[in-house]
Amino acid sequence: MEYFLDIFIKNGFVAALLVTGIIMYTSSLASEKLTLKKIPGSAIAIIAGLVLAYAGGVFTGGDHGVADVAGLSGFAILGGSMFRDFTIVSTAMGASFDEIKKSGAAGILSLFIGIILSFFVGAVIAITMGYTDAKSITTIASGACTFIVGPITGGAIGATSEVITISIAAGVIKSILVTICTPIVANSIGLNNPQTAMIFGGMIGTTSGVAAGLAATDPKLVPYGAITATFYTGLGCLLCPSILYFLVTLFY
Amino acid sequence: MLVYGVAVLAGCFLLGQIIGQLLGRVLHIDANVGGVGFAMLLLILVNQWMHHKKWLTKEMESGIEFWSKMYIPVIVAMSAIQNVKGAISSGLIAVLAGIIPTAICFFMIPLISKMGKSKIEK
Numbered sequence: 372m373e374y375f376l377d378i379f380i381k382n383g384f385v386a387a388l389l390v391t392g393i394i395m396y397t398s399s400l401a402s403e404k405l406t407l408k409k410i411p412g413s414a415i416a417i418i419a420g421l422v423l424a425y426a427g428g429v430f431t432g433g434d435h436g437v438a439d440v441a442g443l444s445g446f447a448i449l450g451g452s453m454f455r456d457f458t459i460v461s462t463a464m465g466a467s468f469d470e471i472k473k474s475g476a477a478g479i480l481s482l483f484i485g486i487i488l489s490f491f492v493g494a495v496i497a498i499t500m501g502y503t504d505a506k507s508i509t510t511i512a513s514g515a516c517t518f519i520v521g522p523i524t525g526g527a528i529g530a531t532s533e534v535i536t537i538s539i540a541a542g543v544i545k546s547i548l549v550t551i552c553t554p555i556v557a558n559s560i561g562l563n564n565p566q567t568a569m570i571f572g573g574m575i576g577t578t579s580g581v582a583a584g585l586a587a588t589d590p591k592l593v594p595y596g597a598i599t600a601t602f603y604t605g606l607g608c609l610l611c612p613s614i615l616y617f618l619v620t621l622f623y
Numbered sequence: 624m625l626v627y628g629v630a631v632l633a634g635c636f637l638l639g640q641i642i643g644q645l646l647g648r649v650l651h652i653d654a655n656v657g658g659v660g661f662a663m664l665l666l667i668l669v670n671q672w673m674h675h676k677k678w679l680t681k682e683m684e685s686g687i688e689f690w691s692k693m694y695i696p697v698i699v700a701m702s703a704i705q706n707v708k709g710a711i712s713s714g715l716i717a718v719l720a721g722i723i724p725t726a727i728c729f730f731m732i733p734l735i736s737k738m739g740k741s742k743i744e745k
Contacts, residue, residue: 391696394703413695420702428708436704450700456659458697460636461690463663464670471667481735485728492724500716511716515724523654537720540713543706544721550702552729560732567736574728574735578659579705583698593694598660605647605656612652 376442383445391449394419414554414587421547459582459597466594467565474566478599481573486607489515489576490615493541505616505623506530510538512619513611517577518542520607527612546580553584562588565595572596576603628686631673635665 379386398419399412406415424436433439438447448454471478493515497508510530514521514537521538524530530538553562553571561567572581572595581600585593639662643655650656666687673679710717 387700388696391700391703394699395696413699416695416699417702420699421705421707423703424705425707425711427703428706434706434709436707438704446700446704449697450702450704454693454697455701456640456662457632457636458690458694459659460639460662460666461632461687462694463666464684464687464691466663466667468664468667468671471664477735477738480738481732484731484735488728488731489724492727493720496716496720496723500719511720514717515720519654523652527653537713537717540710540717541720543710544718545725547705547707547710548722548725556729560729561736562732566740567732570735571732574732575725579698579701582694583702586695586698590695594663598663601659601663602657605643605652605654608647608652608654609650609656 379442380444383443384448385445386442387445387449390443390446394423411554411587413590417550417583417587421550455579455582459578459593459601462590462594462597465591466598470565470595471569471598474569474595477566478569478573481570482576482599482602482606485574485576485603486516486610487615488574490611494619502534503623505620507534508623509611509616509619510534511541512615513607514538514541515545516542516607516611517604518546519604520611523608524611524616528616542577546577546583549575549577549580550583550587553580554587557588562592565592568592568595569599572599572601573603576600576607578604625682625686625689628679628683629690631669631683632666632687632690635669636662638662639665 395416398416402408402410402412402415427437427440431439435447437443490512493512494508497511502508506528507530510525513524518539521542522535525535525538562571575581578600581596585596640658642661643658646656647654
């Protein structure tokens with residue numbers, strides 16, 4: 372047994388490919404047999420991934436889901452940001468430049484609205500929960516944007532590590548929520564065309580959530596959502612510790 | 624050669640990352656601003672240009688297509704390494720700050736989509 376485990380550990384990346392393939396296959400079987408294809412296999416596979424990540428966290432006490440389990444460490448490479456971004460870029464092959472140009476202005480507008488709205492509502496929640504100092508309010512509000520904007524803003528303005536941890540958690544919860552809810556609400560918010568996908572990417576922003584949510588909804592929309600979402604974190608890191616922090620200090 | 628296509632993709636990816644990183648530095652923030660987005664735009668433009676010049680072979684295209692088909696498995700692997708347990712157990716304020724703003728943004732999407740459409744029609 373230990374001998375086999377050794378081979379898995381030595382060839383972590385290959386092991387991750389095998390296990391991911393098995394997850395995808397069982398998910399598409401489940402989609403076909405249990406839900407009569409009503410829930411797409413990719414949506415089931417992504418949720419299965421989240422459940423496994425939770426189980427990994429419970430069993431190992433680590434922060435990296437299944438990647439902390441011996442023999443599955445290769446998941447950290449396959450699911451890491453390098454491969455995520457590389458495959459997202461490759462989906463642009465199927466995107467039309469004219470569509471992107473047509474919705475470019477709406478996409479940029481949605482980026483600003485998305486960040487400012489998330490920040491504002493996040494700030495109101497922080498205030499309602501009893502935070503009264505500008506640094507904590509700003510950091511938690513930035514966490515409502517993405518799990519990268521939160522810690523970068525908190526670090527830049529000198530928030531406590533406790534508040535920074537909350538901001539990361541808020542961002543991760545956002546990303547999980549978007550992953551699970553996007554395919555469910557897609558129809559009712561009209562998310563079935565490139566233009567709305569670009570606005571969706573700008574409004575929601577969290578690249579992992581947008582990428583996973585659109586993959587489970589309609590893979591054709593992925594490049595359009597991703598192209599705006601990818602600017603969100605950068606713009607958030609620009610606005611949150613500067614103008615938005617300044618606005619908060621006016622009141623607190 | 625299949626790998627030529629992969630190399631074109633890799634080149635666009637890295638060039639996009641460099642642009643994003645430089646933009647971040649110009650703006651004085653410690654983050655990559657839209658590196659992936661620039662890379663996507665580059666790939667679309669390079670793809671069109673190479674098509675026009677008839678440099679792009681079927682095999683090169685399939686090298687890029689392979690990676691776009693690996694996209695969903697990579698996303699599944701990505702979900703499997705999220706700190707789900709940590710996020711859920713970090714308290715009510717994180718849960719509220721994660722859910723409520725996102726829900727409001729979701730509801731705003733049809734509204735902005737409508738605004739965008741009326742602009743284009745004009």
